[in-house]
Amino acid sequence: MTEKFKRGDGRAIDELRQIEAKVGVVPNADGSAMYRSGDTIAIAAVYGPKKMHPQHQQDPSRGQLRCDYNMLSFSVSERIKPGKNRRAMEISEITKWALEPVLILDKYPNQVIDVFIDIIQADAGTRCAGINAASLALAHAGVPMKDMVSSIAVGKLDKTLVVDLTKEEEDFEEGEGPTDIPISMTHSGKITHMQLDGKISAEQLKDAVDLAKGACAKIYEIQKKALKDAVDFEGGK
Amino acid sequence: MDKVMTTPEPTGERIKKYLREGKRFDGRSLLDFRKITIEKNISKKSEGSVKVKIGKTEMVVGVKLDVSAPYADSPNKGNLMVTAEMLPLSSQRFEAGPPKFDAIELGRVTDRGIRESKFINLEKLCIKEGEKVWTVFVDIYSINDDGNLMDAATIGAVAALKIAKMPKYDEESGKVVYGELSENNIPLTESFPIAVSVHKIGESLIVDPTRQEEDLSECRVTLTNNKGEISSLQKSESKELDVEEMKNIFEISEEASKKILKKIEDNLK
Numbered sequence: 001m002t003e004k005f006k007r008g009d010g011r012a013i014d015e016l017r018q019i020e021a022k023v024g025v026v027p028n029a030d031g032s033a034m035y036r037s038g039d040t041i042a043i044a045a046v047y048g049p050k051k052m053h054p055q056h057q058q059d060p061s062r063g064q065l066r067c068d069y070n071m072l073s074f075s076v077s078e079r080i081k082p083g084k085n086r087r088a089m090e091i092s093e094i095t096k097w098a099l100e101p102v103l104i105l106d107k108y109p110n111q112v113i114d115v116f117i118d119i120i121q122a123d124a125g126t127r128c129a130g131i132n133a134a135s136l137a138l139a140h141a142g143v144p145m146k147d148m149v150s151s152i153a154v155g156k157l158d159k160t161l162v163v164d165l166t167k168e169e170e171d172f173e174e175g176e177g178p179t180d181i182p183i184s185m186t187h188s189g190k191i192t193h194m195q196l197d198g199k200i201s202a203e204q205l206k207d208a209v210d211l212a213k214g215a216c217a218k219i220y221e222i223q224k225k226a227l228k229d230a231v232d233f234e235g236g237k
Numbered sequence: 238m239d240k241v242m243t244t245p246e247p248t249g250e251r252i253k254k255y256l257r258e259g260k261r262f263d264g265r266s267l268l269d270f271r272k273i274t275i276e277k278n279i280s281k282k283s284e285g286s287v288k289v290k291i292g293k294t295e296m297v298v299g300v301k302l303d304v305s306a307p308y309a310d311s312p313n314k315g316n317l318m319v320t321a322e323m324l325p326l327s328s329q330r331f332e333a334g335p336p337k338f339d340a341i342e343l344g345r346v347t348d349r350g351i352r353e354s355k356f357i358n359l360e361k362l363c364i365k366e367g368e369k370v371w372t373v374f375v376d377i378y379s380i381n382d383d384g385n386l387m388d389a390a391t392i393g394a395v396a397a398l399k400i401a402k403m404p405k406y407d408e409e410s411g412k413v414v415y416g417e418l419s420e421n422n423i424p425l426t427e428s429f430p431i432a433v434s435v436h437k438i439g440e441s442l443i444v445d446p447t448r449q450e451e452d453l454s455e456c457r458v459t460l461t462n463n464k465g466e467i468s469s470l471q472k473s474e475s476k477e478l479d480v481e482e483m484k485n486i487f488e489i490s491e492e493a494s495k496k497i498l499k500k501i502e503d504n505l506k
Contacts, residue, residue: 078309086341093338100475181470190477194458196470197353202487205467209480 005160008169013162014211016152016218021132021226023140031141033226035133037164039123044133046141048113063108067096069130071119091127098131098151098184098193104144113143124167125153128182131193136223140230148223149192150216151184154208156200161208163215181205183212187220242330244452252450256441263292263447268489270445270497275396275504284418285401289393291445293383295327298393299376300401300423304413307363307370315362316372319348321390327379328448346471347377347390347432350461354430354468357398361424369411373398373423384448387459391432392501398423399505430468431494431501434459435486437476442486444493458486462494 005013017038026032029045036042052058069091073082095117103113115137117130128151135149155165158175165180172178179198185191191209200208244252255261265271271292280286283299307314321344323331331337351357362371375398377390402418436446436454446454456476461469467487472478478486 086345089338089341090345093342097473097475101477186477189480191472191480191483192475192477194470194472194483196460196467197349199353199463199466199468201466202491205470205487206484209483213480 005157005162007157007162009166011162011164013160014214016164016215017166019219019222021136021222023136023226023230029137029141031137031139031143033133033136033140035129035136037125037129038166039121040125040129041120042117042126042129042133043120044115044117044130044137046113046115046134046137046143048141049108049111049143050114052110052112057112058110060109061106063105063111063113065096065100065103065105065113065115067092067099067115067117067134069095069117069119069127071122071126075119075122091130094127094193094195095131095134099134099138099149101190101192102135102145102147102149102186103138104146107144113138122167124165124170125182127151128153128184131184132219132223136226139223139227147186147188148220149184149186150219150223151182151193152212152215152219154181154183154212154215155179156181156198156204156208161204161211163211181208181212183209183216185213185216187217189213244449248449249453252453253439253441256438256443261443261450265445267441267443268493270493270500271447273392273497273500273504275392275501277396277400282416283401284404285397285399285423287393287396287400288380289389289396291385291389291392292447293381294385294389295379295381296386296389296393297378297380298390298397300397301374301376302401302404302413302423303372303374304364304369304406304411305372306368307366311359312367313363313370314359315357315370317348317352317357317359317375318372319351319375319377319394320344321347321377321379321386323379323382323386328382330382331379342471342473343387343390344377346387346459346469347375347394349469349471350391350430350432351375351394351398354428354461354463355426356395356428356430356463358424358426364406371403382448384446384451385434387434387457388432388445391430391461392497395430396501396505398425428463429498430461430463431498432459432461433490433493433497435489437478437482442482442489444489458483458490460487460490460494462491465491467491
């Protein structure tokens with residue numbers, strides 16, 4: 001790995017963008033959160049556990065998690081046609097898979113927990129920001145959880161691994177080009193989500209996983225602080 | 238999914254017991270593929286088509302080309318569209334109607350593996366920059382689902398693209414002359430993407446599951462390998478994985494892809 005690699009915004013290779021996390025941003029919801037990484041902003045709201053509708057989808061053995069990821073039409077340069085596209089459907093499912101392992105769902109037979117994620121502004125890493133916001137929103141809603149989930153996009157720019165890619169870095173064209181590797185992990189270090197697009201050797205991909213682990217640990221601290229801040233604030237009223 | 242149609246519990250328990258002992262019902266080891274066969278040109282109106290079989294799993298893939306405007310962000314590149322359908326005829330489990338999530342994911346993961354490995358030289362599919370480019374449609378259909386449609390889809394797509402011929406193009410009318418294929422192949426690179434999915438069943442990691450085995454899979458990681466490099470990866474389903482387990486999966490997938498590359502090449506001769 002070359003130490004000399006310069007990132008467009010001057011960050012170190014393992015440096016996250018400026019992060020802001022806050023819970024309680026949607027008063028109507030049972031739990032909600034905002035997660036911002038640089039210019040990427042996601043908000044998430046949790047409704048439930050509540051009775052599953054439609055009824056035929058009820059599962060008497062356990063509760064279910066339903067996730068809905070959506071990008072607002074104006075969140076990117078070229079307007080997105082509103083409504084479900086195949087990318088959004090896949091990310092919704094990926095988000096569910098990323099979060100489900102930390103939830104204790106067998107306590108809620110026939111019920112559903114709805115998680116809605118909306119991307120307000122996009123500068124790459126939107127699925128990761130969405131998962132971070134959703135994990136926070138679930139905790140804020142008081143849903144029983146075994147752990148938190150934190151998510152980060154590791155990238156390989158030419159030959160160098162970096163964390164938390166911006167859109168500009170995602171479009172990097174030099175050398176071997178960009179490789180995008182979003183990874184989500186629990187605080188205990190289990191991988192609940194991983195994807196990859198690009199070109200990388202198995203050996204370097206192992207380093208990428210280790211790099212993600214370090215970044216997720218930092219994000220976890222930010223998430224924890226956001227939850228604590230909310231408690232202190234409301235307790236002081 | 239209706240419980241009645243999935244692997245019955247006693248059979249599932251027996252499969253897991255076998256896997257713990259390193260055995261499978263069909264006598265394979267945990268990291269072996271079933272027999273792969275590729276039949277070429279199964280539908281002559283397409284520009285290239287194959288039927289691919291892995292054991293009893295069977296898919297057909299057809300390639301069609303058309304001329305259209307390029308995307309705004311790639312004015313000098315042709316387009317690639319990969320779609321997959323799980324036909325109701327191929328299994329009692331698949332219903333008619335709009336595509337379910339499984340089929341959407343199958344198409345998208347296959348698309349990314351081919352796209353990211355740069356298997357098709359899309360620059361060479363540009364006719365006039367900013368105005369006219371070729372679009373390559375790769376359409377994948379299941380004919381019989383006995384597990385591992387995911388890996389079969391990439392094998393079929395790659396094989397069909399390798400044998401496909403460009404249709405003739407009438408510059409004056411700006412239309413494709415269908416039914417008259419040229420001698421030219423679709424411009425491809427030296428890449429050879431191969432998808433290998435590793436499934437976690439209990440504590441065992443296996444490749445190429447049968448339908449019975451795939452029902453028990455708690456987690457699937459699909460890696461598209463291209464001559465020793467990984468082009469795409471998708472972890473599916475909720476089961477979490479240890480970091481070490483994930484690293485092990487990278488190696489299993491790479492090893493298995495090397496083995497089946499040979500088989501696919503032999504089939505295409």
